[in-house]
Amino acid sequence: DQQVKQNSPSLSVQEGRISILNCDYTNSMFDYFLWYKKYPAEGPTFLISISSIKDKNEDGRFTVFLNKSAKHLSLHIVPSQPGDSAVYFCAARQRQGAQKLVFGQGTRLTINP
Amino acid sequence: DVKVTQSSRYLVKRTGEKVFLECVQDMDHENMFWYRQDPGLGLRLIYFSYDVKMKEKGDIPEGYSVSREKKERFSLILESASTNQTSMYLCASSLFRDRNYEQYFGPGTRLTVT
Numbered sequence: 001d002q003q004v005k006q007n008s009p010s011l012s013v014q015e016g017r018i019s020i021l022n023c024d025y026t027n028s029m030f031d032y033f034l035w036y037k038k039y040p041a042e043g044p045t046f047l048i049s050i051s052s053i054k055d056k057n058e059d060g061r062f063t064v065f066l067n068k069s070a071k072h073l074s075l076h077i078v079p080s081q082p083g084d085s086a087v088y089f090c091a092a093r094q095r096q097g098a099q100k101l102v103f104g105q106g107t108r109l110t111i112n113p
Numbered sequence: 114d115v116k117v118t119q120s121s122r123y124l125v126k127r128t129g130e131k132v133f134l135e136c137v138q139d140m141d142h143e144n145m146f147w148y149r150q151d152p153g154l155g156l157r158l159i160y161f162s163y164d165v166k167m168k169e170k171g172d173i174p175e176g177y178s179v180s181r182e183k184k185e186r187f188s189l190i191l192e193s194a195s196t197n198q199t200s201m202y203l204c205a206s207s208l209f210r211d212r213n214y215e216q217y218f219g220p221g222t223r224l225t226v227t
Contacts, residue, residue, distance in 0.1 A: 009153070032214055043117070043203055043218030044156070089155060093214045099144045099163070099207055100171070101216060103156035 003027045004092050006104035014112050019077040021107050023090030026071065030092040034101065035064060035075050038087045047088075048075070080111045116140070117219035119204055125225045132191040134222050136204030143209035145187035146216060147171075147179060150201040162187055163209065194226045 005024045013019045023033075031052040036044035050057040050064045050073070057064050063076045077084055090104040120135035138145065144163055148156040148171075158171030160179040168179050176198060180188045187206075191198055201223050205216040 004155075006155070034214065036218075041122075041220065043205075043220050045218070046213075046215045049213050049215070091156075099209065099214060099216075100146075100158065100161065101214065102158075103148075105153055105155040 001026075002105070003030075004090055004102050004104040006088075006090055006107050008107050009105070010108040010110070012110045012112060013080050015082060016079045019075075019080045019084065019109055019111070021075040021077075021088050021090075021109065023073045023075075023104055024071060025073075025092055027092070027094060027102075028071070029094045030102075032093040033064070033066060033073050034091045034093075035062075036089040036091060036103075038089065038106070044089055077109075080109075082111050082113060085109060085111045117204055117206055117217050119202075119219040119222050121222050122220065123223050123225075125227065126191075126194050127227055128195060130191075130194050130226075132194050132224065132226075134189040134191075134202055134204075134224070136187045136189070136206075136219055137185055138187075138204075138206040138217070139185065140206070140208075140217070141184065142206035142217075143184070144207045144216075145181065146205040146207075147177075147187065147189045148203045148205065149173070150203055150221070156203065159189065194224075196226050198224065199226045200224060 034049040035047040038044040091101040146161040147159040204219040207216045
């Protein structure tokens with residue numbers, strides 16, 4: 001039972017445009033959400049996070065939006081750069097779930113020059 | 114800067130062999146995790162540990178065991194490797210009270226079981 005879903009396995013965006021990566025979740029007990037970025041042959045690295053008490057968090061070119069009623073979050077990257085080409089994972093923490101994270105399947109983002 | 118290291122980047126083992134994957138972190142983190150990453154399935158939690166000698170099962174513990182004898186080291190053991198355990202294995206660590214719940218990952222070990 002996939003509690004965190006990234007339904008788009010891949011996304012291709014032109015350099016300079018906006019990249020929008022989506023993530024849906026089913027567990028209403030999730031109270032914190034994170035995005036990780038992974039390059040080939042490297043471990044995932046933390047990108048940005050958001051608490052369930054907020055609906056937006058921004059860090060430079062990266063913004064995460066949370067829609068609790070729809071159980072949906074999205075990561076916006078603007079403007080997209082070639083170095084953003086990577087696999088992006090959405091993750092969620094369950095309230096009372098200690099320090100565990102539940103990850104989505106990942107979306108491979110390719111930025112075309 | 115947090116560093117999580119894994120003993121091997123690539124490993125090839127035969128079916129039935131006992132396999133040890135080692136993970137070491139240098140930031141005195143209480144929590145350590147083992148995941149496997151497979152195409153289309155994302156990262157799935159195998160085991161985690163909050164403290165020395167403490168372990169808890171994750172979502173897919175079958176066929177695996179772990180050991181945490183020292184705070185900085187967390188080992189994943191495949192008692193009898195099988196071909197369906199061919200995968201990328203990722204170790205991670207985090208602070209117990211990290212308000213961002215951020216986990217720091219090692220570079221991964223790509224294990225092939227033939």
